[in-house]
């Protein structure tokens with residue numbers, strides 16, 4: 753079974769103060785400490801996302817399939833799923849909804865100046 757890491761544990765491994773360099777990519781955790789200095793794109797780009805989710809940064813750099821393959825070598829586990837998902841935005845409690853009273857039906861108008869014809 754794969755090792756599970758909390759996001760906070762990964763965040764601590766940000767390459768600062770002698771810490772290793774871990775990144776998250778598509779829910780997996782990678783220890784890329786030994787690769788940072790060999791990165792063809794430079795070490796800074798990886799250090800910017802050290803301890804964080806690097807999925808967007810990695811994908812938007814337009815890496816080759818070789819790079820994706822290379823990343824697999826550094827996998828050490830998976831990131832824990834958030835215990836409490838955020839409530840979806842735009843949802844309102846039904847109890848707070850105010851009901852608009854329906855308009856009174858108008859009685860059929862009686863014409864005051866109507867008269868009866870006797871013929």
Ligand code: HEM
Nearest residue numbers: 784792793797798801806809810813815816818819822823
């Ligand atoms: C940590 C895992 C990473 C691995 C294993 C990795 C691997 C590689 C490899 C093998 C290349 C050579 C070109 C290719 O095959 O696509 C490369 C280039 C590059 N990488 Fe990464 N990369 C990583 C993270 C990142 C991140 C987080 C960024 C941030 C934007 C980044 C930006 C770039 C750029 C801009 C290049 C092009 C460099 C050039 O052509 O001069 N990489 N990377």
